[in-house]
Amino acid sequence: MNDKKPAPGRGNNNRPANKKTSSKVAQPAAMRPGLAARLCAARLLGAVIEKKTSLDGLTDSSHGHPQYLALEMRDRALVRAILGAALRNRGTIERAINKRLERPLPDNAVALKHLLHVAVAQIFYLNLPDHSAVDLAVEAANADPRNRKFAGLTNALLRRLSRNKERALAHTLQPETNVPEWFAKSIEQAYGAEKARQILTMHGFEPPIDFTVKGNPQEWAERLGGMALPNGSVRVKTIEGSLTDLPGFAEGEWWVQDVAASLPARLMGNIKGKRVADLCAAPGGKTAQLALQGADVTALDLSENRLKRLNANLERLGFNVKTVATNLLDFRPDELFDAVLLDAPCSSTGTVRRHPDVPWTKSPQDIEKLAALQAKLLDHAATLVKPGGIIVFSNCSLHPAEGEEVARKALQNPLLEACPITQADCPGLDDLITEEGFLRSTPADYPAEKFGHDPELAGMDGFFAARFKRKA
Ligand SMILES: C[S@@+](CC[C@H](N)C(=O)[O-])C[C@H]1O[C@@H](n2cnc3c(N)ncnc32)[C@H](O)[C@@H]1O
Numbered sequence: 001m002n003d004k005k006p007a008p009g010r011g012n013n014n015r016p017a018n019k020k021t022s023s024k025v026a027q028p029a030a031m032r033p034g035l036a037a038r039l040c041a042a043r044l045l046g047a048v049i050e051k052k053t054s055l056d057g058l059t060d061s062s063h064g065h066p067q068y069l070a071l072e073m074r075d076r077a078l079v080r081a082i083l084g085a086a087l088r089n090r091g092t093i094e095r096a097i098n099k100r101l102e103r104p105l106p107d108n109a110v111a112l113k114h115l116l117h118v119a120v121a122q123i124f125y126l127n128l129p130d131h132s133a134v135d136l137a138v139e140a141a142n143a144d145p146r147n148r149k150f151a152g153l154t155n156a157l158l159r160r161l162s163r164n165k166e167r168a169l170a171h172t173l174q175p176e177t178n179v180p181e182w183f184a185k186s187i188e189q190a191y192g193a194e195k196a197r198q199i200l201t202m203h204g205f206e207p208p209i210d211f212t213v214k215g216n217p218q219e220w221a222e223r224l225g226g227m228a229l230p231n232g233s234v235r236v237k238t239i240e241g242s243l244t245d246l247p248g249f250a251e252g253e254w255w256v257q258d259v260a261a262s263l264p265a266r267l268m269g270n271i272k273g274k275r276v277a278d279l280c281a282a283p284g285g286k287t288a289q290l291a292l293q294g295a296d297v298t299a300l301d302l303s304e305n306r307l308k309r310l311n312a313n314l315e316r317l318g319f320n321v322k323t324v325a326t327n328l329l330d331f332r333p334d335e336l337f338d339a340v341l342l343d344a345p346c347s348s349t350g351t352v353r354r355h356p357d358v359p360w361t362k363s364p365q366d367i368e369k370l371a372a373l374q375a376k377l378l379d380h381a382a383t384l385v386k387p388g389g390i391i392v393f394s395n396c397s398l399h400p401a402e403g404e405e406v407a408r409k410a411l412q413n414p415l416l417e418a419c420p421i422t423q424a425d426c427p428g429l430d431d432l433i434t435e436e437g438f439l440r441s442t443p444a445d446y447p448a449e450k451f452g453h454d455p456e457l458a459g460m461d462g463f464f465a466a467r468f469k470r471k472a
Contacts, residue, residue, distance in 0.1 A: 085125035087356035091177025175200035198444035230428020264394035265289035274338035282306030291319035346395035350462020403464030
């Protein structure tokens with residue numbers, strides 16, 4: 001899924017762009033504390049923007065970018081925080097920089113632009129001393145032959161921005177500019193101007209952490225220091241330290257799952273003792289829900305590696321399921337299932353709050369291709385269930401091409417009939433049910449007004465779900 005290639009080497013006036021050496025940054029033996037993290041952040045930002053490489057892949061703790069893996073844990077966390085802020089606020093940062101430049105930067109000063117974005121993200125959005133962001137950016141510019149001649153400009157520009165940051169931030173509240181134009185337009189087309197603005201505004205905030213719990217949500221809300229949501233999830237604004245240190249982790253009493261992601265598996269009806277297949281299962285959040293509901297679960301996924309993660313997750317939770325590593329399109333079981341869940345691969349545009357690289361790494365062509373794949377997978381899923389059995393289709397895209405349109409098309413499949421989602425299926429969340437009986441959530445649902453006007457406690461992932469029945 002993730003391309004782990006490092007950022008491209010871009011040339012400047014000093015070196016030819018096609019020489020490998022053009023991307024080499026001098027790494028002094030005794031590097032000043034914090035410099036390696038800033039150089040790495042600029043490098044990874046370049047990989048996201050120029051190469052459309054996924055941030056999850058670049059920051060993977062085993063297979064991530066070597067420059068990232070060379071950092072200590074604390075610096076890795078800093079890099080992730082810088083990149084989160086830089087990507088969430090890309091338009092704001094870009095405008096602030098451009099406004100204070102006497103003349104535009106040369107087109108080939110790509111590495112410098114990433115360095116400046118990284119520095120401004122710290123100055124505007126992170127709780128760090130501005131002077132260290134400025135000094136380290138100047139040092140980083142000096143460490144890179146492509147940027148050395150801009151070290152003076154870097155210094156002057158960043159100091160100016162640091163002095164005027166309140167003004168810069170007050171004048172740059174245009175959330176639609178923080179994502180590529182195609183992305184902003186597609187959201188506006190799908191949801192209308194007002195809701196699109198709310199969605200894009202929510203993309204500026206880190207989401208809270210939702211837990212699906214095995215036991216009593218109210219009790220777990222108290223133990224985890226959060227609140228129980230109407231559907232039984234538990235929401236915590238933020239946690240100190242590691243998730244693995246929280247009560248109940250070692251005992252397998254809960255797993256992290258956005259409230260919206262927890263809804264599709266609740267649409268399966270009474271599956272206790274029934275044979276149920278989770279057809280795109282890894283890393284297993286929904287598989288665990290199906291097992292918790294008492295089903296005899298088969299978890300299928302194309303990726304053996306991801307199935308390993310699923311197995312580890314389910315082992316911690318104490319659930320026993322069968323796993324099958326195969327392409328769903330080749331899967332023909334000996335016996336049909338009572339029900340199937342197809343949580344299909346998608347563009348993930350509903351998860352921008354936690355994956356702010358998504359608008360920059362995905363394209364309209366990706367959405368089109370994934371929608372075509374989803375339609376095929378759903379047609380195949382329909383053949384795997386007994387007559388009268390339930391098929392739930394879901395994914396975490398905000399784009400109707402991957403949701404509503406796939407579901408409408410599936411209703412033309414002679415094997416399928418609609419089985420509309422009802423209020424009883426989503427207690428407290430029935431405003432997510434559409435006129436067609438589908439379920440549609442966005443980050444603007446569960447609005448801040450419901451959470452003491454705190455946007456960091458509000459919202460949910462963008463998700464789509466539709467329920468069908470195989471015709472008798
Ligand atoms: C959105 S993720 C599933 C998330 C999972 N349902 C959960 O809740 O944890 C989509 C999964 O589909 C798998 N996948 C993609 N194409 C597939 C195919 N043709 N057959 C089977 N699995 C596939 C991917 O490997 C990925 O793990």
